[in-house]
Amino acid sequence: MATVNPPRGMRDFLPADKARRERILSVIRQRYRAHGFDEIEAPVVEEYDRLHAGMGGDNEKLSFKILRRGLDAEAVRGAADDTAALSDLGLRYDLTVPLARFYASNRAQLPPVFRAIHIGPVWRAERPQKGRYRQFVQCDIDIIGDATVRAEAELITASLDAIDALGLEGGSVRINDRRILDWMLESFGFTEDERPGVLITIDKLDKIGVDGVAQELAERGAATGAIDAFRAFLTRPQTTQVLAYGREHVLRALPEGAPEELIDHVVSIGDAVAAARSAAASGTDAASDSDTTVPLVFDPFLVRGMGYYTGTIFELAHPSVNYSLGGGGRYDGMIGRFLGQQVPAVGFSIGFERIVDLVAANDDARESAIVIVHDADVPVAELLVHKAHLMRTGARVRLEKRTKNLKGLLERAQGDGFTGFVAVHAGDAPGLAEVKPLQAARS
Structure with a gap:
């Protein structure tokens, strides 16, 4: 059977990996919100001319272009050597240019000093290699409208606080x-x-x-x-x-x-x-x-x-690695390109993909996640009562029918991020069965 892989430079994330990434993102979001930043969302595509207005440096050369709709064969042949002429949109290659456009579009509804959290995937037509992907997540905070050093100090303090909260003290x-x-x-x-x-x-x-x-x-x-x-x-x-x-x-x-x-x-x-x-x-x-x-x-x-x-x-x-985990700076001239008047702005971007590789897996940070391992003859109604009872405790609950290879079932559940299991038989009263840790059961 042929192996079916995602496109080069892009990745699939299995449930446990996805859950770990989301836990890290939740910590970053929580710390940034504690520092007074508000999260925004902007489209993943922007107009081609905006993405290629000289503000993105070499990243502009790595942008993915989106062809205009309704092109006929004659138009494609006529501009075969000029893909820019065939494109009206592009995938964002960073979050700074979209933020500048977002602010220009929504300025009247935003406070005079706007503190933004902007987290999401970006795309660059990189040459794929270890640690370099064509799709990856960026975590940005920016302060727009403050020309004083207060803005830089807030960004630096919030970013150091975020990595401290992830267990990466010493940054x-x-x-x-x-x-x-x-x-x-x-x-x-x-x-x-x-x-x-x-x-x-x-x-x-x-x-x-x-x-x-x-x-x-x-x-x-x-x-x-x-x-x-x-x-x-x-x-x-x-x-x-x-x-x-x-x-x-x-x-x-x-x-x-x-x-x-x-x-x-x-x-x-x-x-x-x-x-x-x-x-x-x-x-x-x-x-x-x-x-x-x-x-x-x-x-x-x-x-x-x-x-x-x-x-x-x-x-x-960070002392554990010899490369940067993020960075940023003041870009006072960018928003003026959209508004026609200068607006001070400064931002800090955490390198999320690099952070994920450094943050140790912390079982204590996981949510309670329990597998109900049940006999085949347990009625569906009883199973859902057991499930509802455990969910009321705040746990995440999955139903799994008992198999001959119980160890293999539990190993798979632990790999999916579950922390405990309960054995349920027909007629068992909900809440009486002991929740056993998966690690101890496997050993």
Whole structure:
């Protein structure tokens, strides 16, 4: 018999896997709602021109296009080399562009400062490989309408709270500002035209090292003096130290003469997050001025790949892995593309698929789920009475007719997420049979 698989880069989820994913999502939703965010839903398709308006960076090249309805063979032949001409819609490749459109469409019905939760699948025509899928779930929170550091601090605090609640304590956030990066590159001598390409190279620093970055910048045709200045800065002892938050750390990590307003911006975010985390940990209303560990790291070389970022950028890290678990930044210019007037906006996206792989299976977090293993001669009415009785306790209940291979039946039930079972015979009174744990029964 031939194997029938889902399309490449997409996956089926068996009941136990689906239940685990939903449990994780429920924790994330609950923590985000506790921080004052409200969940929205938007269509999975958007107009093609909106998805390809230069706001999605390289992701625009990976979008799935939807052909216009009513195309005839002549129209298809005439535009065979231009699929864009045949398309009027596309599947969303992220949640940020749809959110910007959503806000522009519904602004009159939303509060002046809107805190949004947006969770759902997105699609990219990636080359499928381990950990990279063509359909995956994104978990975003965004604050629209607040230009102050309060927005960044709220996003970071809520995201760290969410991963803490999932048992991933010890997470940290690397933070930088695109305006700081731009100032640094200017101070080194890179021209404005060179900077987009230079940023692409800097983003590879942790992979190819200082020499690799210098070589690639030379290959891009950057000025020798600018490359030398950048290399000298990269090899300073203080540049290579692990940095934390705080004015002294930020100043030490930057060339002399950095704009004070940008330093104040980054430091004030760290101060606000420190206050919130300290108060949450101690149950007090104010942060302690000492011995508070702040999960922020100022990283002057953090780039983030999306071209729409205009200010603060950040990435979520965890000591158990060497890759980011999410990130985001400020994108003040995007919503103005739809409204014709500027609206400040900043967002944070948790990498849900990566989180799922890290969160340990927690049997204590599972709902009570009981299998009624019954003899073949138990009347249907009796079975449904037993089922109703158990359901009144808040349990999820499944009926299974006893088989010769009872162990196999129980193993399958446990694999489906059930935690206990009850043996029922004809005439048994509901509620008297003992609920036995499936693990103990199998062993």
